[in-house]
Amino acid sequence: MTRTLKCHVGIGAAVEGEALVANDNFSARYDLDRLKGVFSRPQHALCGQSYVDKILVLNTAKGGVATAWMLHEMKSRDMAPLAILFNRTNTILAQGAALASITMCDRFDDGDVTTLIKSGDRLRVDPIAGLVDIL
Amino acid sequence: MNLDSNCQSMLAGEQGKARQWALEHQIQIGRLFDAEDMVPVSQAHMMADPESLGECGVALFEKFAALDAHERDLRVPLITDPRGVDLECYRPLGQTEEMAGLERRFIAAASELGIVLTNTCINYQTILPPAYAEHVAFGDTGVVIYSNSVCGARSNFEGGPSALAAALSGYTPRYGFHLDQVRRATRRFIVEFQPGTLTDWGILGAVIGKRCGSYWEVPLVEGIKMPATSDALKHFGAAMASYGSTALFHLVGVTPECRVIDSVLPENESSLPVDTITADDCQELQGGFAEEDAAIDVVVFAAPQLSLLEMQQVANLCKGRQRHSDTDMYVCTSQAVYTDALAAGFVDSIETFGGKVLRGTCFYQQYAAEIREANGWSTLLSNSTKIVNILGGYGYRPLLASMEDCIDAAVVGRLRS
Known part of the structure; x- marks a missing residue:
C-alpha cells in the first residue's frame, strides 16, 4: 500500500527510484569518491555503498560550498544520485540541486524522514507538490 | 516571491x-x-x-x-x-x-x-x-x-x-x-576550556559545530577569556562551519551583535538549550586525529589560507632548522599575502627550511586525492582542525597538532607526543 509523506515544496522534476537511507549527513566533497560513485569517508554510515541513481535519504547537509558545483559535475558524467531527501537541507545543497537539475526536498510533516523511509523502498518524489510516495 | x-x-x-x-x-x-x-x-x-x-x-x-x-x-x-x-x-x-x-x-x-x-x-x-x-x-x-x-x-x-x-x-x-530573526541564538554554550593555540580555537569551534549540527543553529558562546584575535576567530569559525555547517556564532562581548547577551537571545529565552564544553570534550575531538609516534608524510598549513602574521609564525619556527627528507611541507596563502611575506623574508625562511609556499590555492581544493597518490602520501599533519575533517574522505590519515608541533614533526619526520 502506498504511503504518502508531505514535505516542503522542493527543487527539480518528479522522479521515481530506490531509496538509500542513513541517519547521517552529506557533503559531496567530504563523503564521496565521485569518480567511483560511492561513499568513501570511513566514518559515514553509507561508506562503500553506491549512490548513483539512488534517492538518498539523509539527515542534513554539512561542510563546505563545493557540493554546489560538484552535483552538476557528477550529473554531467551520469554519476549522480537521482534525488536527495533531507530532514533539513542547507543552502549549498539546494543551490547545487538547482544547477544540476537534481530533485531535492526537505522538511517532512511526519517527522524524521530517515526513519520513515527504509533503504530499498521504491519512492516517487514530486517536489512541486511537496509529496513523496512510498510505493 | x-x-x-x-x-x-x-x-x-x-x-x-x-x-x-x-x-x-x-x-x-x-x-x-x-x-x-x-x-x-x-x-x-x-x-x-x-x-x-x-x-x-x-x-x-x-x-x-x-x-x-x-x-x-x-x-x-x-x-x-x-x-x-x-x-x-x-x-x-x-x-x-x-x-x-x-x-x-x-x-x-x-x-x-x-x-x-x-x-x-x-x-x-x-x-x-x-x-x-x-x-x-x-x-x-x-x-x-x-x-x-x-x-x-x-x-x-x-x-x-x-x-x-x-x-x-x-x-x-x-x-x-539576511533576516533578523534567523540571526538570534538557538543554542547556548558555556566554555570551560581556554584555547591557547590556533589549533585549540579550531578544536573548540569544531566541538560547538558538531553539537549544533545544522546550518540553522546559531550558537551563543560564553566563558572564553583568551584574547579573540582575527586569526583565532578565523580558525574557530572555519572549524565550526566545517563540522556543523554553522554560518553564524555570537561570542559574548566580542562579536558586534552580542555586546550583551540579551541582544541575541530569542524572545522566549527559557527555550534555549545550554551546553557546557569542557577540556575533556576538546581532547576527545583531538583524539580522533592523534596517533603515538606516527611517521608523517606531509605537513600542511592551510584551510584557511595563512594571514601574514601566521606566515611570520611559521617562518620563525623554521629558522635555522631543516625539514626531514621523508616529510614534505606545504603552506598555502593568497597572492596578496605571498607578496608581503616575500618582502618580509618569510617565504625565504620557509623555503630554506624545505617547505613550499603555494600562492592562491588551498591544499584540500587542489585535487587532494590525486596529489596524495602522486606523492605516495598517507599520513598528513596539520594545525587546521578544518582540513583534518575534510581529508579523510580523500584517503588521507589526517592528524592534528599545534603549529609548533607540526614544524617539530617536519624536522624529525614523526609526530612525537
Whole structure:
C-alpha cells in the first residue's frame, strides 16, 4: 500500500527510484569518491555503498560550498544520485540541486524522514507538490 | 516571491541571457527557503576550483563569457576563493597538464567576465572586509561565518553558482541570515576550556559545530577569556562551519551583535538549550586525529589560507632548522599575502627550511586525492582542525597538532607526543 509523506515544496522534476537511507549527513566533497560513485569517508554510515541513481535519504547537509558545483559535475558524467531527501537541507545543497537539475526536498510533516523511509523502498518524489510516495 | 521591476525585467530576459539564468536560479532557491523578495548585495565571493567545477562547470563560464558584454556584465564585484592549481608549482605537486589546462580555461573565462581573481578564502583579512549589516553573497563557509559573526555582515552560504548569480543580478534571495530573526541564538554554550593555540580555537569551534549540527543553529558562546584575535576567530569559525555547517556564532562581548547577551537571545529565552564544553570534550575531538609516534608524510598549513602574521609564525619556527627528507611541507596563502611575506623574508625562511609556499590555492581544493597518490602520501599533519575533517574522505590519515608541533614533526619526520 502506498504511503504518502508531505514535505516542503522542493527543487527539480518528479522522479521515481530506490531509496538509500542513513541517519547521517552529506557533503559531496567530504563523503564521496565521485569518480567511483560511492561513499568513501570511513566514518559515514553509507561508506562503500553506491549512490548513483539512488534517492538518498539523509539527515542534513554539512561542510563546505563545493557540493554546489560538484552535483552538476557528477550529473554531467551520469554519476549522480537521482534525488536527495533531507530532514533539513542547507543552502549549498539546494543551490547545487538547482544547477544540476537534481530533485531535492526537505522538511517532512511526519517527522524524521530517515526513519520513515527504509533503504530499498521504491519512492516517487514530486517536489512541486511537496509529496513523496512510498510505493 | 515579490520581484521588483528590475528583477522582473531580468527574469524576462530583457537584460541578457546570463542575467535571466541568474534570476531563474535564484528564484528556485528563494522559493525553497520561503524568501519573500530579493535583497540587493554589494559584493560577491565565489568558490570555483576546477576539481569542483569539472569540465562542465568551466564550460558554463565560457558560455557566459561568449555572450555580448551587456548580457553578462557583473552588477556587483565578484572575487574568487582559492584556485585548485598554482600554475607556478603544479608539476612538483603531481598535478597534471589536464588539471592545469582546466584551470587556465577557467581563469580566461573568469577574466573575460570581469571576475577579480583574488583566489583567497581570507578576503575578510586581506581584500575588503564587509561592513556591519552589509548584505553580501559570499561563498566559502569560513568566509561566511567570519563575515556574519565577526563583521556583522549578512550572508548565507552562497555556493559557486549562487555567488555567480548574485554578481550577475546584484541581488540574492532574502532568507536565512539576511533576516533578523534567523540571526538570534538557538543554542547556548558555556566554555570551560581556554584555547591557547590556533589549533585549540579550531578544536573548540569544531566541538560547538558538531553539537549544533545544522546550518540553522546559531550558537551563543560564553566563558572564553583568551584574547579573540582575527586569526583565532578565523580558525574557530572555519572549524565550526566545517563540522556543523554553522554560518553564524555570537561570542559574548566580542562579536558586534552580542555586546550583551540579551541582544541575541530569542524572545522566549527559557527555550534555549545550554551546553557546557569542557577540556575533556576538546581532547576527545583531538583524539580522533592523534596517533603515538606516527611517521608523517606531509605537513600542511592551510584551510584557511595563512594571514601574514601566521606566515611570520611559521617562518620563525623554521629558522635555522631543516625539514626531514621523508616529510614534505606545504603552506598555502593568497597572492596578496605571498607578496608581503616575500618582502618580509618569510617565504625565504620557509623555503630554506624545505617547505613550499603555494600562492592562491588551498591544499584540500587542489585535487587532494590525486596529489596524495602522486606523492605516495598517507599520513598528513596539520594545525587546521578544518582540513583534518575534510581529508579523510580523500584517503588521507589526517592528524592534528599545534603549529609548533607540526614544524617539530617536519624536522624529525614523526609526530612525537
